[in-house]
Amino acid sequence: MTGIDDLPPLRETLAEHGLLANKAFGQHFLLDLNITRKIARLAEVGDGDLVIEVGPGPGGLTRALLETGARVIAVEKDVRFEPLLQELAAVADGRLSLVLGDALEVDEAALSAGAPAAIVSNLPYNVGTPLLIKWLTGPYTPVSQTLMFQKEVAERIVAAPGSDAYGRLAVIAQACAEARLVMDVPARAFTPPPKVASAVVRLVPRADRPEPVLLGALQKITQAAFGQRRKMLRSSLKPLGGEALCVAAGLAADARAETIDIPGFLALAQAWLDQR
Structure with a gap:
């Protein structure tokens, strides 16, 4: 065979x-x-x-x-x-x-x-x-x-x-x-x-993988943040809430996307959902 x-x-x-x-x-x-x-x-x-x-x-x-x-x-x-x-x-x-x-x-x-x-x-x-x-x-x-x-x-x-x-x-x-x-x-x-x-x-x-709604928000946030990665978050995220969004997420508005860790981006995504 x-x-x-x-x-x-x-x-x-x-x-x-x-x-x-x-x-x-x-x-x-x-x-x-x-x-x-x-x-x-x-x-x-x-x-x-x-x-x-x-x-x-x-x-x-x-x-x-x-x-x-x-x-x-x-x-x-x-x-x-x-x-x-x-x-x-x-x-x-x-x-x-x-x-x-x-x-x-x-x-x-x-x-x-x-x-x-x-x-x-x-x-x-x-x-x-x-x-x-x-x-x-x-x-x-x-x-x-x-x-x-x-x-x-x-x-x-x-x-x-x-x-x-x-x-x-x-x-x-x-x-x-x-x-x-x-x-x-x-x-x-x-x-x-x-x-x-x-x-x-x-x-x-991951066991704590984001739920679909939060994951959708994360995609939107990262698209904006890394779309202008050399800019400070207050500028790159301006269409989504800018400085107020950063404050709500507990992040410095003058930080740049490349310095923000995964929990930081998840906090931004959650803050964006909360403000809608």
């Missing part, structure tokens, strides 16, 4: 099907088994766990996830990869299902039939940030997210107040989840190699 270990190497499979990465989809194939297996370990998934993988492409990370015993729902927009992924599904003992579609539009709760699921993905570069925001702030909360981004984006997700990388993405991500950069991945690990290095971030939902 044929199993995953009996499949030919991915490079051979890609060559056989005449497939190349599509720049329009931000594709860079991860074919190094050592790296894909390490990502699967970092995701902390195993026998019977449900995983949603976005952008599996030829299935390198998918193979590693299946090796753990997990069940995988793979969401792929590029129909060219359907034959490769169906070949993998055929030897996966019913643990791989393929959904052809745009992950930005997919209803993850419907995909998982309400079951808890982890999201593990080598995200396409051009949609990585919008997908992260969707999974952090939308109606579906995965049990964890283990995601690869361009390293610059990964550093922005985990950045601390006062650092150059600290901004709106860090505030939203860290208000909703414990976020850690867990692995660096050099450009040479990919086919074709991107022009930048990559990194894997692991996010686990």
